[in-house]
Amino acid sequence: MTKTANKQVICKVLLDAGKKDENVMALCSDSRGSASFTEFARELPGQFIETGIAEQNLVSICAGLANCGKKPYAVSPACFLSTRSYEQCKIDVAYSDTNVKLIGISGGVSYGALGMSHHSAQDIAAMAAVPNMRVYLPSDRLQTECLMKALLRDEKPAYIRVGRNAVEDVYEEGCVPFEMDKATVVAPGTDIAIIACGEMVKPAADAAILLRGKGISAAVLDMYCIKPLDKEGIIKTAEHAKAVVTVEEHAPFGGLGSMVSQVISENCPKRVRNLSLPDAPVITGTSGEVFDYYGLNAENIAKVAEELLKDE
Structure with a gap:
């Protein structure tokens, strides 16, 4: 049984897309390592921005880039992205209907021993309550790949939450019955x-x-x-x-x-x-x-x- 972290798949899909489209960008909040985006930053340095531990800035910068025609992906721990930058997600992204995809990594209790400050057990409720914000939680690497490729084709805001650790496959290679927004x-x-x-x-x-x-x-x-x-x-x-x-x-x-x-x-x-x-x-x-x-x-x-x- 294959076990792969969904965040690694996200990086691969965006890296492949970024090589073909210079408007695809990835932004991290001092999280490129934990997000598995080191390869993206190394191969496409001109399409990568490190904001440091500043999640509110991360989201607002993404919104600005989107309004300039870029396709930004904000990659940050779900526990911080869904709380510290909640207002920016609500106003700069959702209310303004900007093409920003918010990637919440290490979601749920992925951080384990770090406790409640690093857990994101409220993000589904919080993000789903924001008008114009879509919320996705893919189950394995294969579904994550399908979802990310679908999101690259649209221009609407979205919040995607994935875990930190490798997970077992739910589906089989070449046989993923994926349809956007259909369970x-x-x-x-x-x-x-x-x-x-x-x-x-x-x-x-x-x-x-x-x-x-x-x-x-x-x-x-x-x-x-x-x-x-x-x-x-x-x-x-x-x-x-x-x-x-x-x-x-x-x-x-x-x-x-x-x-x-x-x-x-x-x-x-x-x-x-x-x-x-x-x-x-x-x-x-x-x-x-x-x-x-x-x-x-x-x-x-x-x-x-x-x-x-x-x-x-």
């Missing part, structure tokens, strides 16, 4: 629907395999497009299931679970259980340790799904 059905099912985003898609898919071994048919929906949310995909998947489980590396408020619950309550009411990080500073540990501690793993997802079905 991907990873597995069909009729008993329980599991809707996940980002790094939680792989454990959701593994949970479906565990459930299948117990005679339970579990659908898995990869909701990489948090905003615009694929409501049609949610309804179609939920209508054929008895209950729904959502899984996200985010706080319990305002994220995927909240959005899915709203759609289902309005269109096809049924029980929804949201698995997420707690409304509290998380424990210290690696991403895997944190996920296991809070039940964001295949075993617990399958367990919760079984419990929900027993109550139906």
